[in-house]
Amino acid sequence: MLALAACSSSGPVEQESKIAASASQTAVMVMDAWAAGAAPSNYASATLQSTAEALVEVGRQIESDNPPESPKRREVVTAVGQLSAAAKDAQAGVEAGNLRQVSQARQELRAATANLAAAYAKYFAPKS
Amino acid sequence: MKKLLEISLGIVTSVGGFLEVGSMATAAQAGATFGLRLIWAILLGTICIIFLVEMAGRFAAVSGHTIADGIRERFGFNTFLWPLLATLLVNFMVMSAEIGGVAIAADLATGIGFQWWAIPVAFLAWLFLWKGTFGFIEKGVAVLGLVTLCFVVAAVMLKPDWKQVAAGAVPSLPDHDAESYWFMAVSILGASISPYLFMFYSSGAVEDHWDKTYLGTNRAIAGLGMSFGGTISVSVLIVAALVLGEHGVNQVDDYHQLPLLLIPIFGFWGFVLFVASLAIACFGAALEIALQQAYLVAQGFGWTWGEDRKPREDPGFCSVYTISLLLAAIPIGLGLDPLKLTIFSMAVTAASLPLTVVPFLFLLNDERYVGDHRNGMISNAAVIFVIALGFVLAVVAIPLQIFGGS
Numbered sequence: 001m002l003a004l005a006a007c008s009s010s011g012p013v014e015q016e017s018k019i020a021a022s023a024s025q026t027a028v029m030v031m032d033a034w035a036a037g038a039a040p041s042n043y044a045s046a047t048l049q050s051t052a053e054a055l056v057e058v059g060r061q062i063e064s065d066n067p068p069e070s071p072k073r074r075e076v077v078t079a080v081g082q083l084s085a086a087a088k089d090a091q092a093g094v095e096a097g098n099l100r101q102v103s104q105a106r107q108e109l110r111a112a113t114a115n116l117a118a119a120y121a122k123y124f125a126p127k128s
Numbered sequence: 129m130k131k132l133l134e135i136s137l138g139i140v141t142s143v144g145g146f147l148e149v150g151s152m153a154t155a156a157q158a159g160a161t162f163g164l165r166l167i168w169a170i171l172l173g174t175i176c177i178i179f180l181v182e183m184a185g186r187f188a189a190v191s192g193h194t195i196a197d198g199i200r201e202r203f204g205f206n207t208f209l210w211p212l213l214a215t216l217l218v219n220f221m222v223m224s225a226e227i228g229g230v231a232i233a234a235d236l237a238t239g240i241g242f243q244w245w246a247i248p249v250a251f252l253a254w255l256f257l258w259k260g261t262f263g264f265i266e267k268g269v270a271v272l273g274l275v276t277l278c279f280v281v282a283a284v285m286l287k288p289d290w291k292q293v294a295a296g297a298v299p300s301l302p303d304h305d306a307e308s309y310w311f312m313a314v315s316i317l318g319a320s321i322s323p324y325l326f327m328f329y330s331s332g333a334v335e336d337h338w339d340k341t342y343l344g345t346n347r348a349i350a351g352l353g354m355s356f357g358g359t360i361s362v363s364v365l366i367v368a369a370l371v372l373g374e375h376g377v378n379q380v381d382d383y384h385q386l387p388l389l390l391i392p393i394f395g396f397w398g399f400v401l402f403v404a405s406l407a408i409a410c411f412g413a414a415l416e417i418a419l420q421q422a423y424l425v426a427q428g429f430g431w432t433w434g435e436d437r438k439p440r441e442d443p444g445f446c447s448v449y450t451i452s453l454l455l456a457a458i459p460i461g462l463g464l465d466p467l468k469l470t471i472f473s474m475a476v477t478a479a480s481l482p483l484t485v486v487p488f489l490f491l492l493n494d495e496r497y498v499g500d501h502r503n504g505m506i507s508n509a510a511v512i513f514v515i516a517l518g519f520v521l522a523v524v525a526i527p528l529q530i531f532g533g534s
Contacts, residue, residue: 018379025376029388038395039387042239047384054382 012065013076017120020058020080024113027051027087031106034094041094048091055084075119082112135348140271142181142353147276148413149229150222150319150477151361152406153470156389157380158312159368161305164288164296167362169313171297173320174358176517178350179510180485183492183503184326185346188333191497195330196427198497199487205428211483212428215323216421218480221473222324223417223456227253228466229410232383233403242383243463250457253414257449262335262435265419269412276360276409278401282393283363286370293366311528314521315471318478320361321514324420327484331423335435343501364389383467414453422448479525481518485511 030047033039039047059080066073086108093101151170158166184195191198200208231245256265302309338346367389368380375392377385386406390398419435422445426433431444439446460466488511492503503511 019381022377022379026382026385026388029375029377029392030384033388033391033399036395038391039399040396043236043384043387043399046235046239047382050382050384 013062013073013123014120016058016062016065016080017076017116020055020083020116021113021120023051023054023058024083024087024109024116027083027090027109028106031090031094031102031109035099035102041097045091045094048087048094052084052087052091055080055087059084075122076116079112079116079119082115083109086112131345135345135352138345138349139353139356140267140274142270142349142357146354146357147273147279147360147364147405147409148319149225149406149410149466149470150322150474151316152229152364152386152409153380153467154312154315154319154474155361155364156368156372156386157471158316159365159370160372160380161378162302162309162312163369163373164292164366165300165302166309166312166316167293167296167365168299169316170320170358170361170365172299172517173317174354174361176317176321176510176514177325178354179507180321180326180488180514181329181354182347182350183488183507183511184330185333185338185350186343186501187491187498188330189338189342189346190340190499190501192334192339193497194334194423194427195327195487195491196424198491200428202491202494202497203487208428211487212424214480214483215327215424218473218477219324219417219421219424220452220456221469221476222322223414223421223452224459224464225466225470225473226410226414226417227453227457228460228464228469230407230414231460232386232466233407233410236384236387236399236406237403242466243461246457246460249411249414250453253411253418254450254453256415257418257435257453258439258446260435262332265415265435266332269408269415272408273412275401276405278390278394278405279360279363279367282390282398283366283370285393286367288366288370293362307528310524311475314478314525314528315474317517317521318474318476318481318525320358321481321518322477323480323484324417327424328416328420331420331427340501367393381467383465414456418449418453418456421452422446475525475528478518478521480522482515482522485514485518489515 027048030039030044034041034044059077062073062077062080086105089108090102090105093105155170158169187198188194193201199211227246227249228242230249231242234240234245234249235242333342333346371389371392372380372385377388380386387399387402390402392398394401423433425448426442426445432442433445434442459469489508491497492507492511495502
């Protein structure tokens with residue numbers, strides 16, 4: 001996550017990775033707010049839906065910016081797909097009023113964020 | 129005592145009227161992406177608008193003319209046509225963004241998509257203008273706009289490192305995403321130095337029958353009111369940096385992210401305060417811009433104008449704000465993203481500045497209008513600086529929109 005935040009280059013994949021990381025943190029903030037009773041369900045649900053859609057778009061963008069056989073593309077797209085799926089799960093949990101499902105989705109989101117950060121560090125982070 | 133009350137009310141009006149969707153969105157994006165580093169842009173914009181508002185008020189109080197009226201009379205209609213068209217176009221985009229801001233607030237509060245709110249919001253604004261008086265619109269909505277002070281409270285509660293805040297007040301070069309940094313700086317300046325703000329102010333001074341005895345009042349309102357308004361914008365940036373930035377939310381490109389500015393600080397009431405702030409600030413701005421469109425056209429064509437008149441006494445004036453509101457609601461009703469429109473319209477506002485600011489240099493130095501109250505050296509230096517800045521912004525705004533805009 002820190003590697004993404006500190007990213008200084010701005011190629012297409014790097015830029016999309018940063019957007020994905022930011023979107024996932026938005027989802028985490030919304031889930032926490034909803035779980036604490038600080039965000040209404042309709043707002044939390046709409047935000048998570050919007051975040052999931054943004055993540056799908058990021059994945060699509062990375063696919064179109066890189067050749068299919070690129071390992072960069074495969075790992076980053078997989079991580080972004082996991083983020084999007086977790087955001088959708090969280091949305092379903094919020095709509096059902098199911099705190100446990102949202103908590104589970106939060107863990108999935110954390111894991112996917114770590115995967116994205118690892119993929120980013122492997123391919124894009126400045127080498128010392 | 130009466131003057132003191134007027135100054136207080138004027139300051140409240142300026143504070144309540146300063147923050148709108150443009151300043152809120154640009155400050156939030158800048159804070160989330162670049163931390164406290166772009167505070168200088170808000171300060172620079174605030175200093176520029178203080179000078180321009182003071183001059184617009186002084187011009188109106190001494191000459192009895194609005195700025196638009198003065199440009200038409202001094203330079204002729206053909207010359208006036210260019211700033212008129214540019215300002216109408218820019219105002220149209222900004223008004224659309226403001227209607228979008230209210231629609232977003234309604235969407236957040238109800239869960240009903242923002243596009244469904246565009247026409248009802250425009251209708252409500254029209255109803256206020258049709259039935260209301262200038263004082264009601266100017267002061268009523270602005271007093272409600274004081275809810276935006278919640279951002280100042282939030283910024284103080286977050287206990288920022290004031291040394292870093294002070295460091296952010298000094299212009300600095302970006303350490304990452306240079307195009308985005310400069311685009312944000314241009315957008316912040318566009319949001320702060322809005323032509324509608326000083327043009328509306330001069331029309332308001334004429335509506336309120338200001339004369340030379342109001343020069344001190346004008347100076348106090350321009351200086352203190354705009355400074356307090358700028359403080360709210362800086363507070364939004366600080367909150368965005370310390371809440372969104374610290375949580376790793378570095379890209380604010382979805383309006384759903386905006387309530388997260390206040391929720392971690394005030395809990396559920398943060399959500400309510402954000403929605404109320406956005407709705408009231410944007411609704412007030414939409415009313416002012418709709419009126420400004422009507423002022424511009426009516427003053428440009430020499431029609432009868434005045435918000436305190438009955439609609440049958442100035443039908444042309446009323447028709448302009450009616451049509452303007454309807455047209456501005458259409459892009460939002462069609463689903464255009466209000467946040468993207470806001471950021472774009474702020475950059476275009478910056479690009480249009482020279483057309484509206486250059487005339488200040490002539491009007492405020494023309495004895496036939498301002499007599500002994502001409503610009504001094506400092507005021508002229510300030511206008512020349514804003515003009516130079518305006519030309520730079522006009523040249524860089526669109527390329528930066530292409531390379532640095534989200």
